[in-house]
Amino acid sequence: MDRIRIVGGNELTGRIPISGAKNAALPLMIASLLTDDTLTLENVPHLADVEQLIRILGNHGVDYSVNGRREKQQEGYARTINFTARSIVDTTAPYELVSKMRASFWVIGPLLARMGVARVSLPGGCAIGTRPVDLFIEGLQVLGAEIDIDSGYINAKAPNGRLVGNRYVFPKVSVGATHVMMMAASLAKGETVLENAAREPEIVNLADCLNAMGAKISGAGTSTITIDGVDSLSGARHAVIPDRIETGTYAMAVAMTGGDVTLENARPDLLQGALDIIAQTGAEIIPVNSGIRVKRNGAGISPVDVTTEPFPGFPTDLQAQFMGLMTMAKGKSRITETIFENRFMHVQELARLGAHITLAGQTAIVDGVTKLKGAPVMATDLRASVSLVIAGLAAEGETTVNRVYHLDRGFERLEEKLSGCGATIERISG
């Protein structure tokens, strides 16, 4: 199993290219199930989750080619991939595939909308929380779906083969359920109004793509989204937005180590709230033509309290990294997690590096220390793993991050990007 070895203490200086967003690419790829035409996606990151979803979509009949060639690997950071679901060969998403990647559950929306039936395995819980799917079930039922659960599968059927538009008020903000309801309602008969919808930039990216495919969606990015259903969708060409979580992660890495790095292709508008918080810790955040420049010289890290919230609030996907940064702040900070009930698994591992953190329910109280010391660590999820990388970059001596497959789900060429800016970091295979 691969590991990442870091020798901490170097400032970061240079340029880091920001990849396409994993959490935008996944729903966009799933949208290819809605049409028999080709959906061409630009700026697709090369990540384990993307490769896994390619396999899952293949099971339903989606063919793909990378920049015209049917291959997995390609040099360069941004890939253009064509997805074509000429026909849907299987409307079942089996447990073996859905259990490997949670977002694959989202195929339920397009399969049901296009084929009138879908049988999709329940995804189950995961390291960060129980993550139920009640909102997906309720929302699709409001569009007329008949749903029963049997042997761990959701069997969904649209009477007369087609969903029917309706009004649905999400009792809780959900990114995934908003993606699925937008895709399902795009091919439903009549108008759907979604209230208390998620407002994340990835929702807007999907809505823009669906509209390019012929859907009639307005209001994406606000809490009320209106979808006027159409009879069919066509192909389109659409670009994945830059990854705001990768952007925030590297910005925090620079805030942690000091230095001066330009995050190329990054878009400040996708994470302004988080950038404001990083600026309060003492880093300078400067929007430049090519992206965002992050600098911290001299002064130490100021403690800042944060609470995770749905967009435009501070993202839960940056909570672990921010905790990594706060471990070396000059004082106490309080970090409150409100989205997932079990997203503090990095606390114990950060403690192995010398961090002082105590938990009080959903709040972590971080008492900054003047130095961390390298150690072997491991984490049980993607963002927790990268928080250990951030801490390792500033720790004295050697840190080894195990279970690198978590990082490979969501960070493209992490060690290459950081070593290009002066970090001592390498992947050890085997």
Ligand SMILES: CC(=O)N[C@H]1[C@@H](OP(=O)(O)OP(=O)(O)OC[C@H]2O[C@@H](n3ccc(=O)[nH]c3=O)[C@H](O)[C@@H]2O)O[C@H](CO)[C@@H](O)[C@@H]1O
């Ligand atoms: C692939 C992807 O894009 N993943 C992101 C997506 O996950 P995901 O879409 O799974 O997260 P949601 O926004 O749905 O989850 C928000 C909260 O709603 C709850 N909930 C959700 C659905 C439901 O039917 N019932 C229910 O109770 C969840 O357990 C959680 O407590 O948004 C999360 C919140 O920004 C991010 O952390 C994930 O990185």
Ligand SMILES: C=C(OP(=O)(O)O)C(=O)O
């Ligand atoms: C939690 C994440 O992903 P997923 O929803 O796929 O588990 C994440 O990207 O941080």
